[in-house]
Amino acid sequence: MREKLWIYGGLLLFLVGVTFPVWRDAITHATTQPPALEMPANQKQCVAPTDYMLTSHMKLLMDWRTSAVRDNNWKYTSFNGKVYQKRFSGTCLQCHSKAKFCDRCHTYVGARTPYCWNCHVDPALVKGATP
Ligand code: HEC
Numbered sequence: 493m494r495e496k497l498w499i500y501g502g503l504l505l506f507l508v509g510v511t512f513p514v515w516r517d518a519i520t521h522a523t524t525q526p527p528a529l530e531m532p533a534n535q536k537q538c539v540a541p542t543d544y545m546l547t548s549h550m551k552l553l554m555d556w557r558t559s560a561v562r563d564n565n566w567k568y569t570s571f572n573g574k575v576y577q578k579r580f581s582g583t584c585l586q587c588h589s590k591a592k593f594c595d596r597c598h599t600y601v602g603a604r605t606p607y608c609w610n611c612h613v614d615p616a617l618v619k620g621a622t623p
């Protein structure tokens with residue numbers, strides 16, 4: 493009798509443990525779905541190839557900042573010949589939404605909140621602002 497108690501008790505513990513991720517997710521409404529990023533409606537191409545943007549947009553932004561602010565070089569010629577102003581809010585946020593694009597992905601991947609917004613403006617928050 494004793495042994496049975498141990499066996500069934502052990503089995504129960506095992507089952508609870510093994511299925512833990514399933515009911516934890518059910519209870520906390522967790523999801524493994526990637527975030528729904530709002531993509532620009534009328535645009536097909538970013539300022540650089542998408543693969544590059546996915547991995548290296550922070551580097552691109554830093555390059556823009558340094559060359560614009562230090563070297564007074566404000567024009568960025570894209571890989572496809574299009575020319576963009578090296579502006580953080582002024583260019584990126586003309587196509588992208590900070591809240592529905594940048595923030596959603598940063599929150600999902602657990603990235604540090606970029607401190608850039610301490611100074612740079614989200615044009616969506618300020619009517620008539622020049623970003
Ligand atoms: C002219 C409009 C436009 C501008 C300006 C622009 N983007 Fe994009 N961006 C897009 C489009 C369109 C896509 C999706 C491309 C695709 O689906 O292949 C994209 C994709 C991306 C992606 C990849 C997202 C993903 O999940 O695939 C990142 C990151 C990104 N952009 C960041 C930026 C940053 C940072 C800037 C400013 C330096 C910027 N974008 C400027 C239009 C733009």
Ligand code: HEC
Pocket residue numbers: 529546549550553584585588589590593594595597598601602603604605606607608
């Ligand atoms: C598809 C996911 C994704 C999207 C969309 C995205 N980012 Fe990022 N971003 C990342 C990841 C991943 C990092 C790296 C985080 C880290 O190193 O901790 C990052 C880092 C950054 C950094 C560097 C932060 C730091 O303190 O080092 C900046 C600046 C930045 N992103 C700006 C933007 C802007 C502006 C947009 C919207 C135009 C954007 N990102 C959209 C994934 C994304």
Ligand code: HEC
Pocket residue numbers: 553554556557560561578579580581582606607608609610611612623
């Ligand atoms: C302490 C305030 C401050 C912070 C924080 C800050 N910037 Fe800036 N940034 C400025 C100022 C001021 C300029 C110069 C604006 C001008 O001359 O038009 C500038 C210019 C830039 C430019 C070129 C011009 C423009 O209008 O966009 C880029 C690109 C840029 N910053 C990117 C970034 C990024 C990316 C971050 C975060 C990783 C960041 N900045 C954080 C103050 C700041």
